[in-house]
Amino acid sequence: MRRAATVVAACALSLVACGDDDGGDTGSGAAGSTLTVFAASSLTDAFGELEQTYEADNPGVDVQFTFDSSSTLAEQVVQGAPVDVLATADENTMQTVVDEGLTAGAPIAFAQNSLILVTPPDDPGGIQDVADLDARDVDFAVCAPDAPCGAATQMLFGIVGVTADPVTEEENVRDVLAKVTQGEVDAGLVYVSDAQAAGDDVVAIEIGQADQALNSDVIAALSEADDPEAARAWVDLITSAEAEQVLTDLGFLRAP
Protein backbone atom coordinates (compact mmCIF):
# COMPACT_ATOMS: atom_id res chain seq x y z
CA MET A 1 0.00 0.00 0.00
CA ARG A 2 2.81 2.36 0.97
CA ARG A 3 4.53 1.39 -2.24
CA ALA A 4 1.45 2.25 -4.29
CA ALA A 5 1.28 5.61 -2.55
CA THR A 6 4.91 6.27 -3.46
CA VAL A 7 4.23 5.45 -7.09
CA VAL A 8 1.23 7.75 -7.13
CA ALA A 9 3.29 10.51 -5.55
CA ALA A 10 6.05 9.92 -8.10
CA CYS A 11 3.54 10.11 -10.96
CA ALA A 12 2.09 13.30 -9.55
CA LEU A 13 5.55 14.81 -9.28
CA SER A 14 6.49 13.79 -12.80
CA LEU A 15 3.26 15.33 -14.08
CA VAL A 16 4.20 18.61 -12.47
CA ALA A 17 7.69 18.30 -13.93
CA CYS A 18 6.23 17.74 -17.39
CA GLY A 19 4.00 20.75 -17.04
CA ASP A 20 7.06 22.85 -16.30
CA ASP A 21 8.90 21.40 -19.28
CA ASP A 22 6.26 22.39 -21.78
CA GLY A 23 7.40 25.99 -22.01
CA GLY A 24 11.18 25.67 -22.43
CA ASP A 25 12.67 22.30 -23.29
CA THR A 26 11.50 21.08 -26.67
CA GLY A 27 13.92 18.21 -27.05
CA SER A 28 12.66 15.76 -29.63
CA GLY A 29 9.52 15.22 -31.61
CA ALA A 30 6.12 16.13 -30.24
CA ALA A 31 6.69 18.45 -27.33
CA GLY A 32 3.87 18.53 -24.79
CA SER A 33 2.05 15.58 -26.33
CA THR A 34 0.26 12.94 -24.30
CA LEU A 35 0.53 9.18 -24.60
CA THR A 36 -2.62 7.48 -23.36
CA VAL A 37 -2.01 3.99 -22.00
CA PHE A 38 -4.82 1.65 -20.91
CA ALA A 39 -3.47 -1.16 -18.76
CA ALA A 40 -4.71 -4.01 -16.57
CA SER A 41 -4.88 -2.92 -12.95
CA SER A 42 -2.26 -5.56 -12.04
CA LEU A 43 0.26 -3.49 -14.03
CA THR A 44 -0.28 -0.34 -11.93
CA ASP A 45 3.07 -0.42 -10.11
CA ALA A 46 5.23 -1.77 -12.95
CA PHE A 47 3.99 0.80 -15.46
CA GLY A 48 4.21 3.55 -12.87
CA GLU A 49 7.91 2.77 -12.39
CA LEU A 50 8.64 2.53 -16.12
CA GLU A 51 6.88 5.82 -16.80
CA GLN A 52 9.88 7.71 -15.45
CA THR A 53 12.26 5.87 -17.77
CA TYR A 54 9.98 6.58 -20.71
CA GLU A 55 9.54 10.24 -19.98
CA ALA A 56 13.28 10.66 -19.52
CA ASP A 57 13.88 9.03 -22.94
CA ASN A 58 11.00 10.87 -24.62
CA PRO A 59 11.04 14.41 -23.29
CA GLY A 60 7.84 16.31 -23.84
CA VAL A 61 5.67 13.20 -23.94
CA ASP A 62 3.45 12.85 -20.90
CA VAL A 63 2.17 9.34 -20.20
CA GLN A 64 -1.40 9.16 -18.93
CA PHE A 65 -2.60 5.85 -17.49
CA THR A 66 -5.98 4.31 -16.95
CA PHE A 67 -5.83 1.14 -14.90
CA ASP A 68 -8.87 -1.11 -14.72
CA SER A 69 -10.05 -4.60 -15.55
CA SER A 70 -8.61 -5.62 -18.93
CA SER A 71 -12.08 -6.48 -20.21
CA THR A 72 -13.45 -3.06 -19.21
CA LEU A 73 -10.57 -1.34 -20.98
CA ALA A 74 -10.80 -3.54 -24.08
CA GLU A 75 -14.51 -2.81 -24.35
CA GLN A 76 -13.81 0.92 -24.07
CA VAL A 77 -11.21 0.65 -26.86
CA VAL A 78 -13.73 -1.18 -29.04
CA GLN A 79 -16.24 1.60 -28.29
CA GLY A 80 -13.76 4.13 -29.63
CA ALA A 81 -11.92 5.46 -26.58
CA PRO A 82 -8.94 7.57 -27.74
CA VAL A 83 -6.13 5.28 -26.59
CA ASP A 84 -2.58 4.84 -27.90
CA VAL A 85 -1.49 1.63 -26.20
CA LEU A 86 -3.42 -1.22 -24.57
CA ALA A 87 -1.94 -3.77 -22.17
CA THR A 88 -4.21 -6.59 -20.99
CA ALA A 89 -3.69 -9.28 -18.39
CA ASP A 90 -4.53 -12.09 -20.79
CA GLU A 91 -4.50 -12.93 -24.47
CA ASN A 92 -8.22 -13.59 -24.90
CA THR A 93 -9.15 -10.07 -23.90
CA MET A 94 -6.60 -8.56 -26.26
CA GLN A 95 -8.00 -10.78 -29.01
CA THR A 96 -11.35 -8.94 -28.84
CA VAL A 97 -9.50 -5.76 -29.83
CA VAL A 98 -7.41 -7.54 -32.48
CA ASP A 99 -10.62 -8.95 -33.97
CA GLU A 100 -11.93 -5.42 -34.43
CA GLY A 101 -8.76 -4.56 -36.36
CA LEU A 102 -7.80 -1.90 -33.84
CA THR A 103 -4.23 -2.98 -33.08
CA ALA A 104 -1.13 -1.88 -34.98
CA GLY A 105 0.89 -5.06 -35.33
CA ALA A 106 0.52 -8.32 -33.41
CA PRO A 107 0.27 -8.09 -29.60
CA ILE A 108 3.44 -9.04 -27.74
CA ALA A 109 3.49 -11.08 -24.53
CA PHE A 110 5.83 -9.39 -22.05
CA ALA A 111 5.16 -11.12 -18.73
CA GLN A 112 3.13 -13.78 -17.01
CA ASN A 113 1.31 -13.64 -13.74
CA SER A 114 0.23 -16.37 -11.37
CA LEU A 115 -2.42 -16.30 -8.70
CA ILE A 116 -1.88 -16.35 -4.97
CA LEU A 117 -4.16 -16.36 -1.95
CA VAL A 118 -3.93 -13.34 0.34
CA THR A 119 -5.44 -12.70 3.76
CA PRO A 120 -5.39 -9.67 6.06
CA PRO A 121 -2.29 -9.69 8.32
CA ASP A 122 -4.24 -10.99 11.34
CA ASP A 123 -5.83 -13.75 9.23
CA PRO A 124 -9.33 -13.46 10.77
CA GLY A 125 -10.56 -16.56 8.92
CA GLY A 126 -7.70 -18.79 10.06
CA ILE A 127 -6.72 -19.69 6.51
CA GLN A 128 -3.61 -21.79 5.96
CA ASP A 129 -4.31 -23.23 2.55
CA VAL A 130 -6.51 -22.66 -0.47
CA ALA A 131 -8.57 -25.71 0.57
CA ASP A 132 -9.65 -23.75 3.67
CA LEU A 133 -11.87 -21.65 1.40
CA ASP A 134 -14.05 -24.74 1.20
CA ALA A 135 -13.31 -26.30 4.55
CA ARG A 136 -13.93 -23.21 6.68
CA ASP A 137 -16.89 -20.88 6.38
CA VAL A 138 -14.95 -17.83 5.26
CA ASP A 139 -15.76 -14.71 3.25
CA PHE A 140 -13.51 -14.38 0.24
CA ALA A 141 -13.35 -12.18 -2.83
CA VAL A 142 -12.40 -13.08 -6.40
CA CYS A 143 -12.34 -11.32 -9.75
CA ALA A 144 -15.47 -11.52 -11.91
CA PRO A 145 -15.22 -14.46 -14.33
CA ASP A 146 -15.19 -12.05 -17.29
CA ALA A 147 -11.97 -10.40 -16.10
CA PRO A 148 -8.70 -12.20 -16.87
CA CYS A 149 -7.88 -12.74 -13.19
CA GLY A 150 -11.39 -14.17 -12.71
CA ALA A 151 -10.99 -16.56 -15.62
CA ALA A 152 -7.68 -17.77 -14.18
CA THR A 153 -9.29 -18.09 -10.74
CA GLN A 154 -12.09 -20.26 -12.12
CA MET A 155 -9.55 -22.45 -13.87
CA LEU A 156 -7.42 -22.75 -10.73
CA PHE A 157 -10.44 -23.54 -8.53
CA GLY A 158 -11.32 -26.28 -10.99
CA ILE A 159 -7.84 -27.74 -10.66
CA VAL A 160 -7.60 -27.57 -6.87
CA GLY A 161 -11.29 -28.43 -6.36
CA VAL A 162 -12.60 -25.35 -4.54
CA THR A 163 -16.38 -25.11 -4.94
CA ALA A 164 -17.39 -22.53 -2.28
CA ASP A 165 -18.95 -19.27 -3.46
CA PRO A 166 -17.13 -16.01 -2.91
CA VAL A 167 -19.01 -13.14 -1.26
CA THR A 168 -18.15 -10.83 -4.11
CA GLU A 169 -16.90 -10.88 -7.68
CA GLU A 170 -14.93 -7.69 -8.24
CA GLU A 171 -14.37 -6.20 -11.67
CA ASN A 172 -10.62 -5.90 -11.29
CA VAL A 173 -7.88 -7.52 -9.26
CA ARG A 174 -6.95 -4.35 -7.35
CA ASP A 175 -10.51 -4.15 -6.04
CA VAL A 176 -10.12 -7.70 -4.71
CA LEU A 177 -6.86 -6.67 -3.06
CA ALA A 178 -8.54 -3.59 -1.56
CA LYS A 179 -11.31 -5.70 -0.01
CA VAL A 180 -8.61 -7.80 1.69
CA THR A 181 -6.44 -4.89 2.86
CA GLN A 182 -9.56 -3.14 4.20
CA GLY A 183 -10.26 -6.29 6.21
CA GLU A 184 -13.74 -6.62 4.71
CA VAL A 185 -13.08 -10.21 3.61
CA ASP A 186 -11.02 -13.05 5.06
CA ALA A 187 -9.19 -13.81 1.84
CA GLY A 188 -8.91 -12.98 -1.82
CA LEU A 189 -7.30 -14.35 -4.96
CA VAL A 190 -4.93 -11.89 -6.58
CA TYR A 191 -1.81 -12.01 -8.71
CA VAL A 192 1.55 -12.60 -7.03
CA SER A 193 2.58 -9.11 -8.12
CA ASP A 194 -0.43 -7.57 -6.35
CA ALA A 195 0.36 -9.44 -3.16
CA GLN A 196 3.93 -8.17 -3.38
CA ALA A 197 2.73 -4.62 -4.00
CA ALA A 198 0.57 -4.79 -0.89
CA GLY A 199 3.61 -5.65 1.24
CA ASP A 200 2.81 -6.04 4.93
CA ASP A 201 -0.85 -5.25 4.41
CA VAL A 202 -1.52 -8.86 3.43
CA VAL A 203 -0.23 -12.33 4.14
CA ALA A 204 0.32 -14.34 0.97
CA ILE A 205 -0.35 -18.07 0.82
CA GLU A 206 1.03 -19.87 -2.21
CA ILE A 207 -1.16 -22.25 -4.17
CA GLY A 208 0.66 -25.38 -5.34
CA GLN A 209 -0.97 -25.66 -8.77
CA ALA A 210 -0.98 -21.91 -9.54
CA ASP A 211 1.51 -22.45 -12.38
CA GLN A 212 -1.21 -24.36 -14.23
CA ALA A 213 -3.41 -21.28 -14.47
CA LEU A 214 -1.08 -18.54 -15.66
CA ASN A 215 -2.15 -15.42 -17.47
CA SER A 216 0.05 -13.78 -20.08
CA ASP A 217 0.28 -10.00 -20.04
CA VAL A 218 0.20 -8.72 -23.61
CA ILE A 219 0.67 -5.27 -25.06
CA ALA A 220 -0.15 -3.67 -28.40
CA ALA A 221 0.02 -0.22 -29.93
CA LEU A 222 -3.36 0.76 -31.34
CA SER A 223 -3.97 1.69 -34.95
CA GLU A 224 -5.77 4.90 -33.94
CA ALA A 225 -2.82 6.19 -31.91
CA ASP A 226 -2.28 9.94 -32.25
CA ASP A 227 1.48 9.52 -32.34
CA PRO A 228 2.31 6.00 -33.57
CA GLU A 229 6.01 6.51 -32.84
CA ALA A 230 5.43 7.43 -29.21
CA ALA A 231 3.10 4.44 -28.88
CA ARG A 232 5.71 2.16 -30.48
CA ALA A 233 8.34 3.53 -28.07
CA TRP A 234 6.19 2.57 -25.07
CA VAL A 235 5.66 -0.96 -26.44
CA ASP A 236 9.41 -1.24 -27.06
CA LEU A 237 10.15 -0.15 -23.50
CA ILE A 238 7.68 -2.60 -21.95
CA THR A 239 9.11 -5.49 -23.99
CA SER A 240 12.73 -4.52 -23.19
CA ALA A 241 15.14 -6.27 -20.83
CA GLU A 242 14.90 -3.30 -18.46
CA ALA A 243 11.13 -3.72 -18.14
CA GLU A 244 11.54 -7.46 -17.66
CA GLN A 245 13.79 -6.72 -14.68
CA VAL A 246 11.27 -4.28 -13.21
CA LEU A 247 8.43 -6.74 -13.77
CA THR A 248 10.20 -9.75 -12.28
CA ASP A 249 11.26 -7.65 -9.28
CA LEU A 250 7.58 -6.92 -8.75
CA GLY A 251 6.62 -10.60 -8.78
CA PHE A 252 5.76 -11.17 -12.44
CA LEU A 253 7.10 -14.18 -14.31
CA ARG A 254 9.04 -13.95 -17.56
CA ALA A 255 7.01 -14.17 -20.75
CA PRO A 256 6.99 -17.68 -22.24
Next chain:
Amino acid sequence: MSTSDRPARRPTAAATGRLPWQLLLPSFLAVALLALPVVGLLVRAPWSTLAQQVRDPEVLQALRLSLLTASTSTVVCLVLGTPLAWLLARSTLPGRRALRTLVTVPLVLPPVVGGVALLTVFGRTGIVGGWVYEASGYRLPFTTAGVVVAQTFVAMPFLVLAVEGALRSADPRFDDVAATFGASRWQTFSRVTLPLALPGILSGAILAWARALGEFGATITFNGSFPGTTRTMPSAVYNALNTDFDAAILLSLILLVVSVAILALLRERWLIGAVS
Protein backbone atom coordinates in the same frame (compact mmCIF):
# COMPACT_ATOMS: atom_id res chain seq x y z
CA MET B 1 -49.98 18.80 -6.91
CA SER B 2 -52.06 21.60 -5.40
CA THR B 3 -54.35 20.42 -2.65
CA SER B 4 -56.59 23.48 -2.53
CA ASP B 5 -59.80 23.70 -4.59
CA ARG B 6 -58.62 26.87 -6.27
CA PRO B 7 -58.53 26.18 -10.05
CA ALA B 8 -55.11 26.34 -11.69
CA ARG B 9 -54.45 29.78 -13.12
CA ARG B 10 -54.95 30.00 -16.88
CA PRO B 11 -52.44 31.97 -18.93
CA THR B 12 -53.79 35.44 -19.67
CA ALA B 13 -53.95 36.87 -23.18
CA ALA B 14 -50.66 38.73 -22.71
CA ALA B 15 -48.87 35.48 -21.94
CA THR B 16 -50.15 33.53 -24.93
CA GLY B 17 -48.36 35.39 -27.75
CA ARG B 18 -45.52 33.87 -29.73
CA LEU B 19 -43.20 31.72 -27.70
CA PRO B 20 -39.88 33.52 -27.21
CA TRP B 21 -36.99 31.74 -28.92
CA GLN B 22 -34.80 32.60 -25.93
CA LEU B 23 -36.84 30.06 -24.00
CA LEU B 24 -37.60 27.67 -26.82
CA LEU B 25 -34.03 27.01 -27.92
CA PRO B 26 -32.62 26.03 -24.50
CA SER B 27 -35.72 23.93 -23.86
CA PHE B 28 -35.23 22.13 -27.12
CA LEU B 29 -31.56 21.45 -26.29
CA ALA B 30 -32.55 20.22 -22.83
CA VAL B 31 -35.07 17.79 -24.28
CA ALA B 32 -32.53 16.61 -26.86
CA LEU B 33 -29.91 15.97 -24.19
CA LEU B 34 -32.37 14.10 -21.99
CA ALA B 35 -34.15 12.11 -24.67
CA LEU B 36 -31.40 11.27 -27.17
CA PRO B 37 -29.52 8.81 -24.93
CA VAL B 38 -32.74 6.87 -24.42
CA VAL B 39 -33.32 6.90 -28.18
CA GLY B 40 -29.75 5.66 -28.55
CA LEU B 41 -30.51 2.68 -26.31
CA LEU B 42 -33.61 1.89 -28.35
CA VAL B 43 -31.80 2.18 -31.69
CA ARG B 44 -28.74 0.16 -30.69
CA ALA B 45 -30.67 -2.52 -28.82
CA PRO B 46 -30.21 -6.00 -30.28
CA TRP B 47 -33.94 -6.67 -30.37
CA SER B 48 -33.55 -10.18 -31.81
CA THR B 49 -32.01 -11.45 -28.58
CA LEU B 50 -34.47 -9.61 -26.32
CA ALA B 51 -36.83 -12.53 -25.76
CA GLN B 52 -33.95 -14.78 -24.81
CA GLN B 53 -32.39 -12.15 -22.55
CA VAL B 54 -35.64 -11.50 -20.68
CA ARG B 55 -35.87 -15.18 -19.79
CA ASP B 56 -32.24 -15.39 -18.68
CA PRO B 57 -32.35 -16.54 -15.02
CA GLU B 58 -29.47 -14.22 -14.09
CA VAL B 59 -31.28 -11.22 -15.53
CA LEU B 60 -34.49 -12.13 -13.72
CA GLN B 61 -32.53 -12.65 -10.54
CA ALA B 62 -30.94 -9.19 -10.82
CA LEU B 63 -34.29 -7.60 -11.67
CA ARG B 64 -36.03 -9.26 -8.75
CA LEU B 65 -33.22 -8.20 -6.41
CA SER B 66 -33.39 -4.63 -7.69
CA LEU B 67 -37.17 -4.38 -7.21
CA LEU B 68 -36.99 -6.01 -3.77
CA THR B 69 -34.17 -3.84 -2.45
CA ALA B 70 -35.46 -0.57 -3.93
CA SER B 71 -38.94 -1.18 -2.48
CA THR B 72 -37.55 -2.12 0.92
CA SER B 73 -35.32 0.97 0.93
CA THR B 74 -38.33 3.12 0.09
CA VAL B 75 -40.27 1.71 3.05
CA VAL B 76 -37.30 2.39 5.33
CA CYS B 77 -37.05 5.93 3.90
CA LEU B 78 -40.77 6.47 4.58
CA VAL B 79 -40.68 5.15 8.13
CA LEU B 80 -37.55 7.08 9.12
CA GLY B 81 -37.68 10.03 6.75
CA THR B 82 -41.26 11.22 7.19
CA PRO B 83 -40.86 11.94 10.92
CA LEU B 84 -37.54 13.66 10.19
CA ALA B 85 -39.22 15.82 7.55
CA TRP B 86 -41.89 16.78 10.09
CA LEU B 87 -39.18 17.76 12.59
CA LEU B 88 -37.53 19.94 9.96
CA ALA B 89 -40.74 21.56 8.77
CA ARG B 90 -42.89 21.96 11.86
CA SER B 91 -40.87 21.72 15.05
CA THR B 92 -38.89 24.46 16.75
CA LEU B 93 -35.98 22.14 17.39
CA PRO B 94 -32.75 24.12 17.74
CA GLY B 95 -30.18 23.44 15.02
CA ARG B 96 -32.77 22.56 12.41
CA ARG B 97 -30.85 24.38 9.70
CA ALA B 98 -27.67 22.40 10.41
CA LEU B 99 -29.76 19.23 10.47
CA ARG B 100 -31.21 20.02 7.04
CA THR B 101 -27.72 20.58 5.62
CA LEU B 102 -26.66 17.25 7.06
CA VAL B 103 -29.64 15.50 5.44
CA THR B 104 -28.73 16.87 2.01
CA VAL B 105 -25.09 15.75 2.18
CA PRO B 106 -25.74 12.39 0.44
CA LEU B 107 -27.31 14.37 -2.43
CA VAL B 108 -24.04 16.06 -3.30
CA LEU B 109 -21.73 13.23 -2.26
CA PRO B 110 -20.53 11.04 -5.14
CA PRO B 111 -22.16 7.66 -4.47
CA VAL B 112 -18.78 5.91 -4.50
CA VAL B 113 -17.68 8.17 -1.65
CA GLY B 114 -20.92 7.27 0.09
CA GLY B 115 -19.97 3.61 -0.24
CA VAL B 116 -16.54 4.22 1.26
CA ALA B 117 -18.12 6.24 4.06
CA LEU B 118 -20.56 3.40 4.78
CA LEU B 119 -17.62 0.98 4.96
CA THR B 120 -15.87 3.13 7.57
CA VAL B 121 -18.94 2.85 9.77
CA PHE B 122 -20.68 -0.43 8.94
CA GLY B 123 -17.81 -2.38 7.41
CA ARG B 124 -16.35 -5.39 9.18
CA THR B 125 -13.57 -3.18 10.52
CA GLY B 126 -15.81 -0.09 10.72
CA ILE B 127 -16.71 1.96 13.79
CA VAL B 128 -20.03 0.21 14.40
CA GLY B 129 -19.64 -2.78 12.09
CA GLY B 130 -16.36 -3.83 13.69
CA TRP B 131 -17.95 -3.94 17.10
CA VAL B 132 -20.97 -5.88 15.84
CA TYR B 133 -18.73 -8.35 14.00
CA GLU B 134 -16.64 -8.95 17.13
CA ALA B 135 -19.74 -9.51 19.23
CA SER B 136 -21.90 -11.57 16.90
CA GLY B 137 -19.96 -12.47 13.76
CA TYR B 138 -22.50 -10.57 11.67
CA ARG B 139 -21.30 -8.37 8.83
CA LEU B 140 -23.44 -6.04 6.77
CA PRO B 141 -21.35 -5.59 3.56
CA PHE B 142 -21.87 -8.20 0.82
CA THR B 143 -25.44 -8.86 1.98
CA THR B 144 -28.81 -7.90 0.54
CA ALA B 145 -29.42 -5.93 3.74
CA GLY B 146 -26.23 -4.04 2.93
CA VAL B 147 -27.67 -3.15 -0.47
CA VAL B 148 -30.79 -1.77 1.24
CA VAL B 149 -28.63 0.32 3.59
CA ALA B 150 -26.62 1.77 0.68
CA GLN B 151 -29.79 2.55 -1.29
CA THR B 152 -31.50 4.09 1.74
CA PHE B 153 -28.44 6.27 2.31
CA VAL B 154 -28.66 7.79 -1.17
CA ALA B 155 -32.48 7.85 -1.46
CA MET B 156 -33.53 9.20 1.94
CA PRO B 157 -32.67 12.88 1.20
CA PHE B 158 -35.07 12.86 -1.76
CA LEU B 159 -37.91 11.70 0.44
CA VAL B 160 -37.10 14.02 3.33
CA LEU B 161 -36.85 17.11 1.12
CA ALA B 162 -40.04 16.27 -0.79
CA VAL B 163 -42.05 15.61 2.37
CA GLU B 164 -40.64 18.67 4.11
CA GLY B 165 -41.70 20.78 1.12
CA ALA B 166 -45.20 19.30 1.23
CA LEU B 167 -45.49 19.95 4.95
CA ARG B 168 -44.36 23.53 4.53
CA SER B 169 -46.89 24.26 1.81
CA ALA B 170 -49.75 22.60 3.73
CA ASP B 171 -51.62 25.07 5.91
CA PRO B 172 -50.46 24.65 9.55
CA ARG B 173 -53.72 26.21 10.77
CA PHE B 174 -55.40 22.81 10.29
CA ASP B 175 -53.02 21.51 12.95
CA ASP B 176 -53.89 24.40 15.24
CA VAL B 177 -57.58 23.72 14.82
CA ALA B 178 -57.07 20.03 15.58
CA ALA B 179 -55.14 21.01 18.69
CA THR B 180 -57.93 23.33 19.86
CA PHE B 181 -60.32 20.39 19.59
CA GLY B 182 -58.09 18.58 22.04
CA ALA B 183 -56.10 16.36 19.72
CA SER B 184 -52.69 15.36 21.05
CA ARG B 185 -49.64 16.20 18.96
CA TRP B 186 -49.40 12.62 17.75
CA GLN B 187 -53.11 12.54 16.85
CA THR B 188 -52.74 15.83 15.00
CA PHE B 189 -49.79 14.45 13.08
CA SER B 190 -51.35 11.12 12.15
CA ARG B 191 -54.94 12.31 11.51
CA VAL B 192 -54.46 15.79 10.08
CA THR B 193 -50.91 16.64 9.04
CA LEU B 194 -50.10 13.31 7.39
CA PRO B 195 -53.23 13.04 5.19
CA LEU B 196 -52.77 16.63 4.02
CA ALA B 197 -49.16 15.95 3.07
CA LEU B 198 -49.95 12.61 1.44
CA PRO B 199 -49.40 13.68 -2.19
CA GLY B 200 -46.00 15.08 -1.25
CA ILE B 201 -45.13 11.93 0.66
CA LEU B 202 -46.11 9.76 -2.30
CA SER B 203 -44.09 11.76 -4.80
CA GLY B 204 -41.17 11.75 -2.37
CA ALA B 205 -41.49 7.99 -2.05
CA ILE B 206 -41.50 7.60 -5.82
CA LEU B 207 -38.39 9.79 -6.16
CA ALA B 208 -36.68 7.77 -3.46
CA TRP B 209 -37.70 4.49 -5.10
CA ALA B 210 -36.37 5.60 -8.48
CA ARG B 211 -33.10 6.77 -6.93
CA ALA B 212 -32.73 3.49 -5.02
CA LEU B 213 -33.47 1.45 -8.15
CA GLY B 214 -30.74 3.22 -10.08
CA GLU B 215 -28.22 3.14 -7.23
CA PHE B 216 -24.86 1.77 -8.28
CA GLY B 217 -21.78 3.50 -6.85
CA ALA B 218 -22.46 3.17 -3.14
CA THR B 219 -23.87 -0.34 -3.58
CA ILE B 220 -20.91 -1.78 -5.46
CA THR B 221 -18.40 -0.05 -3.19
CA PHE B 222 -20.07 -1.20 -0.01
CA ASN B 223 -21.33 -4.62 -1.12
CA GLY B 224 -19.29 -5.73 -4.08
CA SER B 225 -21.20 -7.73 -6.63
CA PHE B 226 -22.46 -11.29 -6.44
CA PRO B 227 -25.40 -12.78 -8.35
CA GLY B 228 -28.50 -13.23 -6.21
CA THR B 229 -27.33 -11.37 -3.12
CA THR B 230 -25.87 -8.02 -4.17
CA ARG B 231 -25.83 -7.87 -7.99
CA THR B 232 -28.68 -5.46 -8.72
CA MET B 233 -29.60 -4.42 -12.26
CA PRO B 234 -27.16 -1.48 -12.41
CA SER B 235 -24.34 -3.77 -11.20
CA ALA B 236 -25.41 -6.37 -13.77
CA VAL B 237 -25.23 -3.70 -16.48
CA TYR B 238 -21.73 -2.77 -15.34
CA ASN B 239 -20.74 -6.43 -15.29
CA ALA B 240 -22.15 -7.02 -18.77
CA LEU B 241 -20.34 -3.97 -20.15
CA ASN B 242 -17.06 -5.81 -19.70
CA THR B 243 -17.93 -8.53 -22.12
CA ASP B 244 -21.02 -7.82 -24.09
CA PHE B 245 -22.08 -4.28 -24.94
CA ASP B 246 -25.32 -5.53 -26.48
CA ALA B 247 -26.29 -7.40 -23.34
CA ALA B 248 -25.59 -4.26 -21.32
CA ILE B 249 -27.93 -2.26 -23.56
CA LEU B 250 -30.68 -4.84 -23.20
CA LEU B 251 -30.31 -4.95 -19.43
CA SER B 252 -30.51 -1.16 -19.33
CA LEU B 253 -33.66 -1.21 -21.44
CA ILE B 254 -35.29 -3.85 -19.27
CA LEU B 255 -34.60 -1.76 -16.17
CA LEU B 256 -35.88 1.34 -17.95
CA VAL B 257 -39.10 -0.27 -19.16
CA VAL B 258 -39.90 -1.93 -15.84
CA SER B 259 -39.28 1.22 -13.81
CA VAL B 260 -41.25 3.47 -16.16
CA ALA B 261 -44.13 0.96 -16.22
CA ILE B 262 -44.24 0.81 -12.44
CA LEU B 263 -44.09 4.58 -12.10
CA ALA B 264 -46.88 5.00 -14.64
CA LEU B 265 -48.99 2.45 -12.80
CA LEU B 266 -48.44 4.18 -9.46
CA ARG B 267 -49.34 7.52 -11.00
CA GLU B 268 -52.60 6.10 -12.27
CA ARG B 269 -53.60 4.33 -9.13
CA TRP B 270 -52.22 6.41 -6.28
CA LEU B 271 -51.21 9.87 -7.18
CA ILE B 272 -54.29 10.84 -9.14
CA GLY B 273 -56.51 9.26 -6.52
CA ALA B 274 -54.68 10.98 -3.70
CA VAL B 275 -54.84 14.41 -5.25
CA SER B 276 -58.46 14.42 -6.40
